[in-house]
């Protein structure tokens with residue numbers, strides 16, 4: 222059985238103009254509550270993805286270009302990356318993208334891809350999961366197509382595997398989709414990764430699904446992060462402790478959900 226549909230707490234808002242001048246690797250910037258990504262594309266274009274807080278949806282609807290430009294300037298790194306570029310396409314927007322697991326099997330049927338399971342695009346996992354579980358569904362169903370009972374057992378087992386493999390990433394995605402401001406803990410995490418020889422590789426491994434989020438942010442890693450953050454000069458310790466407490470509660474809820482079934 223699939224888990225219940227759990228909604229992302231705050232689906233983001235996106236605008237994606239392509240800009241010529243796509244030098245450099247894909248990169249992401251976070252400033253306060255803003256999140257921006259630059260993806261190099263074919264033909265020297267760069268796809269710019271903005272995920273501002275949802276309450277700016279109306280502002281984007283009323284003045285897409287103005288709001289897009291204003292949002293880019295809020296992220297100096299992104300602004301520098303696309304400085305001198307011209308807009309090559311119109312700005313495309315999407316709002317209200319709730320995440321879900323749908324019950325995805327029945328007698329002789331099983332929907333692959335977004336039809337059965339969707340995550341907020343903030344972690345860019347949808348294509349990977351649609352392809353992976355589409356292939357696995359085909360592999361599970363092909364040998365038993367002529368046997369309805371075995372076919373239903375195979376698709377039920379496929380659905381269970383999809384939910385099992387995707388659930389932690391689903392929770393991680395929902396956490397990132399909240400569009401909360403960058404916290405001191407997050408900043409410490411990013412700075413400590415930047416200082417390591419392997420850089421952000423451990424985080425990229427989570428995006429690549431080589432490593433689970435819980436394997437990156439182990440209780441020991443979180444305790445170290447908290448201790449380091451609290452020793453930063455001028456840090457608001459009460460705010461840091463509040464964030465840590467909220468995150469600990471969030472993680473406990475997630476662990477509880479992951480233990481189900």
Ligand SMILES: Cc1cc2nc3c(=O)[nH]c(=O)nc-3n(C[C@H](O)[C@H](O)[C@H](O)COP(=O)(O)OP(=O)(O)OC[C@H]3O[C@@H](n4cnc5c(N)ncnc54)[C@H](O)[C@@H]3O)c2cc1C
Pocket residue numbers: 235315318333334335336342344345346347348349351
């Ligand atoms: C704004 C946004 C940004 C995203 N960014 C990323 C990203 O950066 N990276 C990533 O991995 N994923 C991203 N995703 C998610 C990704 O697009 C999906 O997870 C993926 O495309 C799912 O593939 P799919 O084949 O299930 O569905 P789709 O790609 O949606 O394909 C379904 C197709 O079926 C067609 N269709 C629907 N109904 C019918 C019908 N009745 N008859 C015939 N055809 C029909 C549709 O027109 C569509 O072409 C994003 C999603 C959104 C909404």
